Amino acid sequence: MQVLIDEIRNKLKCAVDESRAEGLLLSGGLDSSILASLAPDVSGFTVTLEPYGEDGEYAKILTRILQVKYYHRMIGIDEAFHSIPTVIGILKSFDPAIPNDIAAYFGLKLAKEKGAKNVMTGDGSDELFAGYSFMFDLPNLESYIRGLKGKMRFSSNILGQKLGVEIRQPYLSHEMIELALKIPKHLKIRAEEGKTWGKWILRKAFEGVLPPKIIWQDKRPLEYGSGTRRLRRIISEKISDEEFEEKRRAYPVRFMSKEHLFYFQIYRKVVGEIPAPKAGQAACGGCGAGIEKEANHCRICGGIQNE
Incomplete structure (x- = not known):
């Protein structure tokens, strides 16, 4: 050794x-x-x-x-x-x-x-x-x-x-x-x-x-x-349970948490729409974004594929 x-x-x-x-x-x-x-x-x-x-x-x-x-x-x-x-x-x-x-x-x-x-x-x-x-x-x-x-x-x-x-x-x-x-x-x-x-x-x-x-x-x-993990609690407190359930139904995204929804709403403002798959790509099961077919992680939403 x-x-x-x-x-x-x-x-x-x-x-x-x-x-x-x-x-x-x-x-x-x-x-x-x-x-x-x-x-x-x-x-x-x-x-x-x-x-x-x-x-x-x-x-x-x-x-x-x-x-x-x-x-x-x-x-x-x-x-x-x-x-x-x-x-x-x-x-x-x-x-x-x-x-x-x-x-x-x-x-x-x-x-x-x-x-x-x-x-x-x-x-x-x-x-x-x-x-x-x-x-x-x-x-x-x-x-x-x-x-x-x-x-x-x-x-x-x-x-x-x-x-x-x-x-x-x-x-x-x-x-x-x-x-x-x-x-x-x-x-x-x-x-x-x-x-x-x-x-x-x-x-x-x-x-x-x-x-x-x-x-x-x-x-x-x-x-x-x-210590930036502390942000998670602060963000989660900004979204009520009712709002979270309403937005989960409204958007075609599989949100993992209130924090995930919060980031998505900022993403829509500063980036725009989620990019659709291009030729040869697959669709992310969590958000529909284009990802490489053999990828196990979506770089847009962070979703793990095939879960």
Whole structure:
């Protein structure tokens, strides 16, 4: 196993070096912390919704250890709330994951304000190394991950393009993708001290480089770590049960929640109508938007296909 660990370290280090990134979206989670350890001269950028995000705590622990230059900005509830139409307009999506995208949006804005022309992200690590809990029970994990190759799309690319910040994604280098596809399931998902972990081999590869508090932390979606998840309750309180039921009947969209409806109504104002399928595309089962026939996720409404 040591040979594999050395290979992971070496190939990821090469990918980081080749990215020549000036900045890093730093959540203090496993993926961005590993990148920080491999690029000590990079500037880290963290955004949290005051005073709720855990990312700031983890990022501070990491930057003290690694001596990385670090910028942390706390955003207010009102500022985050008023950014929703902007983010939806940029992404042309009313996916319920918008709170994740709000955190990335402000992180990239902070990086640009501090002069970073390009920024690394941890995109791709969870997909390639089985970081999501739903992957633990997939019977054909290797086939599932192989099927993601060439189909992974990340909002950071779209947000970065709009803001004029180039996104660098070391985990998605050709060498890292090919390496990840060779690693068997039992080395990605494995028990450690009685608990099942995703990205097990990635964690083991950087033991001794990063502290245990960073290595063996649970997966924190960006909206949880940044605190933007708090927006969900605020938004839900703006729509009554009666209005939700009325709008569910009025629109040909399968709304997952009141929040989803809220985003859709903003989408209609700032983007317009949902795009119909083009030749060769299928219709999303959740909103009717055109999606690639083999896609399992709609980028317009966030719906999972064939559920």
